Amino acid sequence: SQQGEEDPQALSIQEGENATMNCSYKTSINNLQWYRQNSGRGLVHLILIRSNEREKHSGRLRVTLDTSKKSSSLLITASRAADTASYFCATEEGDDKIIFGKGTRLHILP
Amino acid sequence: DAGVIQSPRHEVTEMGQEVTLRCKPISGHNSLFWYRQTMMRGLELLIYFNNNVPIDDSGMPEDRFSAKMPNASFSTLKIQPSEPRDSAVYFCASSLYGGQPQHFGDGTRLSIL
Numbered sequence: 001s002q003q004g005e006e007d008p009q010a011l012s013i014q015e016g017e018n019a020t021m022n023c024s025y026k027t028s029i030n031n032l033q034w035y036r037q038n039s040g041r042g043l044v045h046l047i048l049i050r051s052n053e054r055e056k057h058s059g060r061l062r063v064t065l066d067t068s069k070k071s072s073s074l075l076i077t078a079s080r081a082a083d084t085a086s087y088f089c090a091t092e093e094g095d096d097k098i099i100f101g102k103g104t105r106l107h108i109l110p
Numbered sequence: 111d112a113g114v115i116q117s118p119r120h121e122v123t124e125m126g127q128e129v130t131l132r133c134k135p136i137s138g139h140n141s142l143f144w145y146r147q148t149m150m151r152g153l154e155l156l157i158y159f160n161n162n163v164p165i166d167d168s169g170m171p172e173d174r175f176s177a178k179m180p181n182a183s184f185s186t187l188k189i190q191p192s193e194p195r196d197s198a199v200y201f202c203a204s205s206l207y208g209g210q211p212q213h214f215g216d217g218t219r220l221s222i223l
Contacts, residue, residue, distance in 0.1 A: 033211060042114070042201055042214030043153075088153070096141065096208025097166060102152040 023089030133202030
């Protein structure tokens with residue numbers, strides 16, 4: 001079963017611009033995680049935000065979590081060509097497994 | 111640290127054949143996960159282990175699929191007999207504990223003809 005749904009499904013922006021991706025989920029969570037997947041590779045963990053946190057930063061990444069709206073957003077500032085990838089949110093509901101959404105395909109244009 | 115190691119990277123075989131995918135998790139990680147990724151269905155959790163014990167195999171599509179973890183450093187996913195609809199990329203991931211950030215291998219791209 002799918003928990004998180006990313007929006008948009010695909011996004012193209014110019015290099016240097018900011019990219020925002022959103023994730024909505026259905027049930028209560030312990031934490032929400034964001035992952036990146038480059039073409040032909042496995043997923044790479046980016047950031048984890050706990051249910052009692054509202055915002056978290058890591059380098060050029062900023063993640064917010066609104067548990068009342070059951071939504072999260074991932075902001076990538078000053079995008080670079082190397083940021084071209086698919087981005088997935090994943091939710092952990094307390095049963096030790098995490099459920100991934102279908103992802104947002106981000107394309108950074110030169 | 112070597113990361114999660116999967117083999118083979120690519121497998122092409124004819125339907126009806128047995129397929130075995132292998133995974134070596136990161137040393138010290140207690141949880142191991144097998145996923146299948148397709149364009150249509152996205153990333154699906156097939157099964158996960160804690161301390162080598164299968165905890166949830168509800169994602170295993172049918173009896174043709176089986177997974178084992180004989181020790182903390184090795185796991186296999188077996189499909190017997192294989193069918194064309196099993197074609198997908200299969201990922202193994204490990205984490206220190208369940209629910210924590212997962213480290214993925216680079217996957218096995220499986221094609222069943």
